[in-house]
Amino acid sequence: MKYSPPSFAGFGLGLRTCYFEEILTTEPNVDWFEIISENYFVSGGKPWHYLSQIKERYPIVMHGVSMSIGSTTEVNFDYLRKLKQTIERVQPLWISDHLCFSSLGDFNSHDLLPMPYTEESLDHLCKRLLIVQDFLERPLILENVSSYLTYQASEMSEWEFLTELHQRTQCQFLLDINNVYVSARNHQFDPSEFLNAMPTSSIAQIHLAGHSDFGTHIIDTHDQPICDEVWQLFADFAQTHPPVNTMIERDDNFPAFKELMSELEQARSLAPTSWRMNEYA
């Protein structure tokens, strides 16, 4: 089945529990919020109490961390059933997860482990993506993960791998520019080469986030402000691309909400006018 790509919905923020009250009280100028899908696999209580109020006021996007689409063991249909139930309840604009494996059999690492960039991985992912999308009856957008190693087995670059996957399946990507930067530093490649190589039609969403720099390597911790280099990569990207849904992602060391809003405004200001919601509408 062919699926339509999501439309441009503007600039969003990751919805985290510590900001629930403030969002409801102040109703900030955010175009949409992204939730972590698995946090809402629970039946009720505070998470749903707040989400149901926020989703009355803002569109919601769902972002998963545990699908493990690249895993070579059987597709976890129990997980997919829970995801589908949550999708039905949330009615998100679109859903995404990561291009990686995180579990194998009944072991779950709770990490985003990179795939080798090989023909075998491509074949495997093409098959899995079809199964998942058919089950969910909607497209699944895949995020590039940050990595700290490259495999001996890899036969192509990450961007060549993603491009090939897009060409074979028409799947779209959540391009995490911070992840591109982290991997570029850890593997000594030019992040602009990655971004420029990605087909425009393959990019459905952008994540902007921070990382921790350890000198010899950097780790994608999502607990720091977005660095200047990542802002510059985003600015360059925005100047040369049509509007892409863009989000500020923060997962730890949470700052005051106004600091995230300030980053959101910075993203808006770096994008050309054609990326602004009112211009686009």
Next chain:
Amino acid sequence: MSTLERLQHDFVAMLQGKNADFAQHIAQQKGLSCEQRSEIYQNAYQIRLKKVLEQDHEMLGLYLGDELFDSMVETYLSTYPSKSASLREFGERLPQLLREQSPFKEHGILSEMAQFERLLLHAFDAADGPVLELTDLQSIEQASWPNIILKLHDSVHLLTCQFSAVESWQALKNDSSPPAPELHTHRHWLIARAPDKRTGFYPISECHFQCLTSIKQGLPFGFVCEAAAGVAGDQQQGTIEVMQLLQQGIELGWFLKTSVT
């Protein structure tokens, strides 16, 4: 086993400290060695899951102290690696580990404190549902009362402690010293989410515990009253106890509306 299957199998084994050969899959690059690159993933795996247990079992961590807590995490990770897609469920078997493995099993309060913290988590995000109100009971005809079946809200959990687990948890939460772990007699607790979504815990008497156990078993109201009378010593006192329980439970949202209609 295909090349991809072998690689993923070796990666997972490396994370669990069972495969020192994983580095052979990694391409040599400038900067870090292959071993250092695999260690980043191994450390992240351990740190992430340790953090989950620290967050879910904050007071247990304070009670144990850093050294014993770290030892517990290490034992738990190797005994019960995560099998769930949700981190929320990772610590589900911690009370069992503390009950079964030395040196923790020699201190029964540890398992009880872990169980108490698990129940707080369960109550936090249990299913919502319309709660029973006094007006629902007023519409029941007198002759029907013995046969009505009350149903507990999904967030309601019962816990019986042989040790001062809850009192110690409370003391640590208030930055006070925990009491001696031994109790003269066991104590019953009810953990539930109140209508304002706050999770609370309440000491309950032996009589109320028996009533709630009967309700949990799906027994009709007549049996609940008999259970109360059995503990209270006579029927009249038992009825008073049941009415007190109903009043408190309705105020705090312990019963579901669907239970009597």
